[in-house]
Amino acid sequence: MGQLYGVVLYFLTELRAGLAHTPAGHPLYFWFYFVFLNGLWIVVPAALIHDAWRHLCTAQRALDTPVGKAH
Incomplete structure (x- = not known):
């Protein structure tokens, strides 16, 4: 979860800065x-x-199933 949060934060801060730190035109x-x-x-x-x-x-689900009543 921490890695996912970090990369989303990285993308959003870069987009908010207008891609100032990324060469947007270079493929x-x-x-x-x-x-x-x-x-x-x-x-x-x-x-x-x-x-x-x-x-x-x-x-x-396995723990919630009553004993002797397997699906």
């Missing part, structure tokens, strides 16, 4: 380094959080 630096590589730091933690949430929901 390699902007699209590959700034957008793609930093975007991975949104996708990977979000996927891990989603996976953990699914496991937690499955475990909770």
